[in-house]
Amino acid sequence: MASRRRAGATCDFEELRPGLFMIHNPALSPVLRGEGEREGDRFRLTTWRGEGLIARLRARTFVVLTLLDQVAALPDLPTPPPLGAAFLRDLARNERISYFAPDPLGWVPVPNPTPSSAELREGWIVRRRRSRGPASYAHIQHGNFLACDEDRALRLGYAQVSPTTLTVATTPQGILLPNLPLPQAHQHLLGRIAASTPQGWLVAPESLPLVTALLARLGVGVEA
Incomplete structure (x- = not known):
């Protein structure tokens, strides 16, 4: 039939x-x-x-x-570039650089020894902005920026800081997950499981195992 x-x-x-x-x-x-x-x-x-x-x-x-099936089908993380030595780089006018850090999890401004220089590290996954223009993404190899799109930068970033742990807050309304930068597939699926609020993602207690499984696909553990 x-x-x-x-x-x-x-x-x-x-x-x-x-x-x-x-x-x-x-x-x-x-x-x-x-x-x-x-x-x-x-x-x-x-x-x-x-x-x-x-x-x-x-x-x-x-x-x-099921949602759990969809979590299991999320793409695996790529192999991240190895971390190497730190070095200084001159900044262009109005240039700001952030790197993907484990704590706080996400994009963090790089150290600036002087207003016109940045301290970078070989292998870092970085986000660059100039003035109010759009961000660009790259990973650092041999002191150079190798461009990639935002989604790959995020996946490389999570792979590089994995394993790491995220502490979440418990509120009367549910469990509050911070507004993390997420790859597109993970962001879309999290939107099916939790509610987006200005303060972060609100997760019903019964949905926490799903969110925990989703973040585990990024190498992130959850600690309430």
């Missing part, structure tokens, strides 16, 4: 947010009865038997993509 999966979909049942699924194949509808609330092609799991439901769907050969 031909598949009834929606054209272009890569799975039959996809978790969009914790407990909220998109039905890409109506043939699985009978298995969902009694397990939650359905509105159109959206299904919200309301029972505690979520793992059992997923197992039953897979046993019937339906392809299920």
